[in-house]
Structures are given as structure tokens and as C-alpha cells.
Amino acid sequence: MAKKENKFSDYGMYTQAVHTGTDYDEGTGAVRRPLHMANSYKLPDDLSQVNYSSTDLLMYARNGNPNQHWLEEKIAALHGADDAIVLASGVGALHALFWTLLKSGDRVLYPNVSYMAVYRMFHELFNRKFGVDTVMVDMTDLEAVKAAITPGTRLVHIETPDNPTVGVTDIAAIAEIAHANGALLSVDNTFASPLNQRPLDLGADFVVEALTKFVNGHGDAQGGAIISNDIETMERIRYEAQVNVGAVISPFNAWQIFRGSVTFPLRMQRINQCTQAVAEWLERRTNITFVSYPGLPSHPGHALAKRQMKNGYGGVISFGVAADDKTVERFCAALRVITFAVSLGHDESLIFPQPSYDERILLYPEQFRKGFIRFSVGLEEPEDIIGDLDQALRAVGL
Numbered sequence: 406m407a408k409k410e411n412k413f414s415d416y417g418m419y420t421q422a423v424h425t426g427t428d429y430d431e432g433t434g435a436v437r438r439p440l441h442m443a444n445s446y447k448l449p450d451d452l453s454q455v456n457y458s459s460t461d462l463l464m465y466a467r468n469g470n471p472n473q474h475w476l477e478e479k480i481a482a483l484h485g486a487d488d489a490i491v492l493a494s495g496v497g498a499l500h501a502l503f504w505t506l507l508k509s510g511d512r513v514l515y516p517n518v519s520y521m522a523v524y525r526m527f528h529e530l531f532n533r534k535f536g537v538d539t540v541m542v543d544m545t546d547l548e549a550v551k552a553a554i555t556p557g558t559r560l561v562h563i564e565t566p567d568n569p570t571v572g573v574t575d576i577a578a579i580a581e582i583a584h585a586n587g588a589l590l591s592v593d594n595t596f597a598s599p600l601n602q603r604p605l606d607l608g609a610d611f612v613v614e615a616l617t618k619f620v621n622g623h624g625d626a627q628g629g630a631i632i633s634n635d636i637e638t639m640e641r642i643r644y645e646a647q648v649n650v651g652a653v654i655s656p657f658n659a660w661q662i663f664r665g666s667v668t669f670p671l672r673m674q675r676i677n678q679c680t681q682a683v684a685e686w687l688e689r690r691t692n693i694t695f696v697s698y699p700g701l702p703s704h705p706g707h708a709l710a711k712r713q714m715k716n717g718y719g720g721v722i723s724f725g726v727a728a729d730d731k732t733v734e735r736f737c738a739a740l741r742v743i744t745f746a747v748s749l750g751h752d753e754s755l756i757f758p759q760p761s762y763d764e765r766i767l768l769y770p771e772q773f774r775k776g777f778i779r780f781s782v783g784l785e786e787p788e789d790i791i792g793d794l795d796q797a798l799r800a801v802g803l
């Protein structure tokens with residue numbers, strides 16, 4: 406599969422979000438392309454040239470489907486990239502990338518704060534099952550990265566802002582360290598989203614987006630993407646991971662996410678603004694022990710975030726309340742507008758406590774070890790979100 410065609414590449418992101426990959430249906434003239442819920446396609450009469458592990462021919466849904474391909478055009482465009490591969494989930498995309506790039510004996514550096522599945526893959530799976538040398542590093546400390554990397558390290562993987570502490574890592578600086586040692590750099594960009602941050606422009610080799618979050622934005626579909634300009638490796642990912650491991654996205658989920666992606670920049674812009682307002686309010690509220698949001702001057706990564714993020718600082722705030730785990734649960738249950746649920750990046754605000762008994766709690770800075778809550782701000786009125794937080798805090802005596 407060649408470089409993704411983008412007839413709108415000279416236009417701005419809002420125009421590309423509307424038009425790239427969007428086209429009329431040739432059969433009917435409908436202004437929307439259809440949902441193709443087929444898992445198999447008519448074969449050519451001459452089978453001699455067919456490669457059953459390739460994604461070049463529409464043949465079987467695991468080798469690719471039209472809704473996946475149209476979404477891939479859109480996601481590549483949002484990152485100004487040559488190619489994107491859309492898979493069944495964010496974790497499916499992370500796994501496909503790691504599975505393709507790493508083999509026994511390779512060294513990978515991974516962050517001490519990351520999405521849970523990345524921690525699992527490198528803390529207990531890739532190392533124990535396949536003999537990959539996995540090294541946990543504080544990626545916000547460039548000296549620690551320099552000390553941990555060795556010539557020939559295969560991959561450095563980072564996440565910025567990170568889940569769940571919303572720490573910020575210097576993409577350009579880590580790209581330089583990685584490349585000087587012959588390593589590739591992959592960046593999980595889910596918390597930032599492509600409106601706010603485009604790691605390929607800062608020197609990264611691969612980007613992963615959990616499309617389940619801000620890009621879909623409606624809490625009703627799951628998907629993930631790998632984005633890159635390295636067409637040769639992307640072809641290997643298609644062959645080694647998509648076709649032969651199998652985490653391809655269903656046409657229906659691709660269709661849903663495509664629909665969400667059209668309004669993604671508009672929603673993200675509002676989420677940036679609302680989140681900044683809520684973070685500023687939380688910082689002023691009594692009984693709040695800390696607020697971690699890169700848009701606040703008090704955040705240790707604020708100056709860096711100002712340099713590497715555009716348009717805003719994303720939709721997730723981590724904060725602490727002066728309370729034990731049970732009181733935090735009662736606070737979350739007392740909310741009326743904000744939904745008490747996992748995930749992030751939906752139209753509705755979502756809140757999720759990070760209990761003090763989490764096995765990774767000691768990996769986080771000291772202040773995150775008590776009363777720690779992850780909060781994803783949605784599209785509601787910021788005054789209503791603030792009012793809801795305030796009433797629920799009061800309801801549990803805070």
C-alpha cells in the first residue's frame with residue numbers, strides 16, 4: 406500500500422478533518438461513503454498474483470476494509486503524515502507496533518508513567534515471554550534517558566502528556582537522544598490529540614493514538630492508530646501484526662470513528678478551553694491538594710508544553726483531594742453532571758479515582774499517592790462542571 410493520498414493537504418486541519426477521506430459514493434451519488442459490513446470480497450478470476458498475507462487487495466476484512474482505509478486517510482492527514490494504520494483499539498495499535506519492531510535481545514526504554522497496558526507489556530510480558538530487555542525510565546529526566554540508552558537500543562517509547570499523572574516529556578530532545586544511539590522513537594499522543602501536538606513534526610518516528618478517546622469523541626466506538634512516514638515499516642506492521650495477528654478494526658467501528666473525526670478539531674478546541682478554566686478553578690479551591698495540567702504555570706512541564714503543544718493542553722486534569730480512598734469514591738458517586746466511569750475524551754465529562762493501593766502508585770510523584778483523581782473534561786458548560794465538582798466536594802465535607 407502506497408503513501409496515503411490527501412487532496413486537501415494544502416488546507417488547514419479543520420478543512421482536512423471535514424474533507425480528507427470523505428467522498429461521495431460512486432454507485433448512488435450519496436454524499437457519504439457507505440458502511441461496508443462485508444467480511445469477504447469477490448476475488449479476481451486469476452488467482453496466481455494474490456498474496457493472502459497482503460493488504461493490497463480487498464479480499465477479506467482482516468486484510469483491510471474500505472471503512473478502515475478511508476479512516477486511515479483522515480488520521481494520516483490530521484498528523485500531516487504519509488501513512489496511518491487503523492486497528493481495533495489503542496492497545497491493539499501499541500501491541501502491533503511493539504510486536505513488529507522488537508525481537509528477543511532488543512533493548513527498549515519505556516516510561517515509568519504510562520497507560521496500564523504499556524506497563525504490563527514491558528514490565529511482565531515482552532521481557533518474560535520473549536526475552537526483550539525492557540528498561541523503565543523517567544522520561545521527564547533527560548539525563549536519566551541518556552544514562553539508560555545504549556548504542557543499538559531498538560526503541561524508545563514515550564507518552565506525553567502521560568496517563569495518569571499528565572506529566573510532560575520533551576519529544577524533540579528524546580528524538581535526538583534516541584537517533585544518536587540508533588534507536589527509533591514512538592510517542593503515545595492520545596492525551597494531546599493531533600490538534601494540540603504532532604510528534605512526527607518534532608522528530609518522532611511513530612505516533613500512536615487511541616482513537617477511542619478524543620478523535621472519536623462520543624464514547625461509542627473503540628479503535629487505535631499507528632501514524633508514520635516510514636512506509637517500509639508500516640508495510641511490515643500490516644503484514645506481521647494486522648493480517649497475521651489480527652487486531653483489525655471492524656468496518657462499523659471505523660465508520661463511527663470517521664464520523665466523530667469530522668468534528669474532532671472543533672470539539673477539541675472547546676475541550677482545551679473548558680479544561681483550562683476548570684483547572685484554574687480547581688487550583689483556587691480549598692481541600693484540593695494538587696492540580697496537574699500542562700496549561701497551568703505551576704505545572705513543572707508548562708514551559709515545555711508551551712513549546713511543543715499548539716492550540717491548547719488537552720482535556721485531562723489530574724488532581725488530588727484531602728481525603729481517603731472511600732471519601733474519594735463517595736465524592737465521585739455524588740456528581741450529577743460528570744459521569745463516574747473509566748475512559749476519557751468523550752463528549753461527557755468522565756471522572757476516575759486512582760486508588761492509593763494501585764500497584765504503580767510508588768512510581769508517581771509523592772503528591773499523587775493520596776486522594777488522586779483523573780478527570781476528563783467534556784463539552785458541557787464549564788460553569789456546570791465547576792458547580793458539580795463543588796457540590797460533590799461539599800457533599801463529602803470538603
Ligand SMILES: Cc1ncc(COP(=O)(O)O)c(C=O)c1O
Nearest residue numbers: 494495496520568595615617628
Ligand atoms: C494514553 C493511552 N494510550 C492507549 C490507550 C488504550 O486505548 P484503548 O482503550 O482504545 O485500547 C489508552 C486508554 O485509556 C490511553 O489512555
